[in-house]
Amino acid sequence: MTFDRVREAAVVPSAFDQDASSYDRLVGANPGYFDHLRRSAARLGLPGRGAGLRLLDVGCGTGLSTAALLETYPEAEIVAVDASAEMLAQARAKIWPANVRFVHSRAEELAAHGVAGPFDGILAAYLLRNLPDVDAGVADLRDLLAPGAPLAVHEYSVADSGAAKAVWTAVCWAIVIPLGWRVTGDASLYRYLWRSVLAFDGVVRLQQRLRSAGLEAVRVEPMDGWQRGIVHTLVGLRPM
Known part of the structure; x- marks a missing residue:
């Protein structure tokens, strides 16, 4: 499968623009979607309710990952x-407290x-796969990050497992792509999702990228x- 990361990354925001109004409805049909985001937020391992901490949710989309961070670290x-x-x-x-703000930026x-x-912590959910240069992005x-602070990458990664690739393809073509077409009338974003996941790193390579960027104690x-x-949380710490 040919996948031009730079070319695809250039059009990803406009593809999401087109389907934004139906996005929550579609991902809401995915069992465990929000619960998995909450798990990745919790895997940052930050203390208490987050009082005094600054967190970054990069690639926040419609705010589901933001809500996961807020629920986990409400202060x-x-x-x-x-x-x-x-x-x-x-x-x-959506309704947000004063401690949450949104910024439009790549x-x-x-x-x-x-x-x-x-x-004090960064959550990057379904982001790295969509960047033109993954290493530069990491x-x-x-x-x-502050010294010692964690980055949690919440991402699809199937390249290391034939079984995972098969399940991913079956689910995309039996459910995700037809549902995207039914709801939006255009399944191009969901075909991109299928292709981009298959073309992306396996977990081993993704761990290597985090370590090569200088992150420590990288775990999956x-x-x-x-x-x-299919979906994993990778966590690494900026050195002290």
Whole structure:
């Protein structure tokens, strides 16, 4: 399968713009979707209710990952960022406390939009796979962390398992792509989702990327249900 990461990444925000109004409805049909985001938020391992902490939710979409962070660390300051203006509009339309704010920016352009560290934790959910340069993206996120702070990457990764690739393809073509077509009238975003996951790193390679960026104590945590072996949390710490 041919997959041009740079070309695809250039059009991803507009694809999400097109389907933003139906996004929550579609992912809501995925068993465990929000619970898995909460698990990745909790796997940051931050103390208590997050009082006094600054957290970054990069690739926040319609705010589901933001809600997972808020539920886990309700007293933290949360900055949530997304490249899709329409996805961000859906997020902003929800009710949020004063400690949550949203910023429209590509992950590669955070500084230009006033997003500056240090952060006490970063959640990147379904983000790295959509970046034009994954290594540069991880390095940028590392630089935004305070010393000793964690990055949690919540991502699809099936390349290391034939069984996981088969399950992913079966679910996409039997459920995800037809449902996307039925709800939106255009399944291109969901075909992209299928292709991009198959073309992305296996867990071993993704761990290597985090370590090569200088993150320490990198670990992988699984999910359950049909996404076991398909969605993972990878956590690494910026050195002290």
